[in-house]
Amino acid sequence: MCARVIRADGTVALVDRGYPAETTEAFCDAHVAAFAFFGGVPVSILYDNTRIAVARILGDGQRKRTRVFSELVSHYLFEDRFGRPGKGNDKDKVEGMVGYTRRNFMVPKPQFASFDDLNARLAEQCRKRMNDKLRGHKSTIGDRFVADAARLHPLPVTPYDACDKQSVRVSSLSLVRYHGNDYSVPTAFGHQEVLVRGYVNEVVIACGADVIARHPRSWEKEDYIYDPLHYLALIEQKTNALDHAAPLADWELPEAYIILRRLMEARMGKKGKREFVQVLRLLETFQIGDVEAGVQSALERGTIGFDAVKHLVLCRIERRPPRLDMTVYPYLPKAYVAVTSPSDYMALLSGGGL
Numbered sequence: 001m002c003a004r005v006i007r008a009d010g011t012v013a014l015v016d017r018g019y020p021a022e023t024t025e026a027f028c029d030a031h032v033a034a035f036a037f038f039g040g041v042p043v044s045i046l047y048d049n050t051r052i053a054v055a056r057i058l059g060d061g062q063r064k065r066t067r068v069f070s071e072l073v074s075h076y077l078f079e080d081r082f083g084r085p086g087k088g089n090d091k092d093k094v095e096g097m098v099g100y101t102r103r104n105f106m107v108p109k110p111q112f113a114s115f116d117d118l119n120a121r122l123a124e125q126c127r128k129r130m131n132d133k134l135r136g137h138k139s140t141i142g143d144r145f146v147a148d149a150a151r152l153h154p155l156p157v158t159p160y161d162a163c164d165k166q167s168v169r170v171s172s173l174s175l176v177r178y179h180g181n182d183y184s185v186p187t188a189f190g191h192q193e194v195l196v197r198g199y200v201n202e203v204v205i206a207c208g209a210d211v212i213a214r215h216p217r218s219w220e221k222e223d224y225i226y227d228p229l230h231y232l233a234l235i236e237q238k239t240n241a242l243d244h245a246a247p248l249a250d251w252e253l254p255e256a257y258i259i260l261r262r263l264m265e266a267r268m269g270k271k272g273k274r275e276f277v278q279v280l281r282l283l284e285t286f287q288i289g290d291v292e293a294g295v296q297s298a299l300e301r302g303t304i305g306f307d308a309v310k311h312l313v314l315c316r317i318e319r320r321p322p323r324l325d326m327t328v329y330p331y332l333p334k335a336y337v338a339v340t341s342p343s344d345y346m347a348l349l350s351g352g353g354l
Contacts, residue, residue, distance in 0.1 A: 016101050016122040018115055019200060020219040024068050027052045028162035029200050031072060036159070037123065040152025044079035054082065068164070075160045077153060115200075164198040174230060176205055176213075181223040184230045184247060185213045232281045239273045256295045263304045275306040282313060290316055297322075 017033055019026035027050070035041050047053055053069040063082055065073065073080055105125050112118040130142030137144065168176055170189050175182040178196045183203050185194065189212055197204045198217065203225075205213040215225045226247035235241050235248075242248070260279065264272030282291045294313035298304065303312075303324055315322045 018118045024164040041076045184226045186230045187234045236277045278306040
């Protein structure tokens with residue numbers, strides 16, 4: 001839990017957010033969310049001496065900021081102030097407001113499906129608190145904050161990119177390690193240097209100017225986060241790995257894909273397995289709904305093959321009728337239409353049977 005009390009010259013207003021851990025990206029994300037909540041940037045913010053913000057305390061009492069905190073301050077142009085180490089009274093009402101949050105917002109212990117749901121609830125509680133009147137004051141916190149908010153700096157056009165950046169090298173298994181967890185990238189980028197941007201809810205991996213992978217952020221330890229699509233190009237060359245590759249182990253495909261694979265392998269053998277992988281690789285380019293519809297359409301027509309599925313997917317996207325060359329699919333039943341003789345026609349007219 002990261003609780004931040006932001007003070008804008010005179011009035012103390014509270015904004016709370018919950019995070020899985022107190023990390024650089026959570027610290028920055030909390031600032032971005034707080035400034036959006038207040039509708040502006042405070043003139044100054046008072047901090048304790050967290051290592052996320054302070055790289056070193058110099059001999060004259062000045063603080064050497066961390067790179068990320070320097071970026072944050074430069075982006076929003078506020079004044080950063082720090083309390084003395086070990087002097088809780090320097091932080092005025094900060095500690096008291098953190099205690100208020102715990103007693104009033106976190107008791108009993110809340111249960112939510114996600115941190116987004118928790119944060120929505122905390123924001124609601126903070127807005128509700130704006131209607132309270134503190135002892136010794138005649139007006140509400142919200143009314144007092146209106147005057148103070150007039151002194152806030154305007155928000156920049158673009159919010160700060162609240163993430164932690166690390167440059168790492170892709171392993172031979174097409175994995176990138178970030179905070180103790182391994183995230184996959186396409187096999188074509190093996191052994192290359194990439195930039196990892198770690199957000200609270202997402203990990204984005206880029207090579208040069210191109211984003212090559214996006215994954216949900218895992219807060220576990222020694223976890224493996226795979227995207228099966230990253231390994232299909234390699235598996236297409238080594239189709240025997242289709243049933244044993246770890247990145248594909250938990251991949252739950254729709255029933256139509258399972259039927260398609262069974263028919264392909266029954267009719268084409270090993271070539272059918274490779275064509276099935278090629279069908280899966282369509283997901284690298286097209287939407288999953290379009291590919292699944294193409295697979296289902298191919299099953300309905302009996303056109304069991306990669307070329308047919310791709311053609312049907314393109315026809316669906318381009319909204320045009322399919323034109324399949326049926327001579328390419330020898331497994332389809334052939335219909336033969338004989339020439340009708342005149343005697344057969346006359347028998348029908350006379351009511352006789354053929």
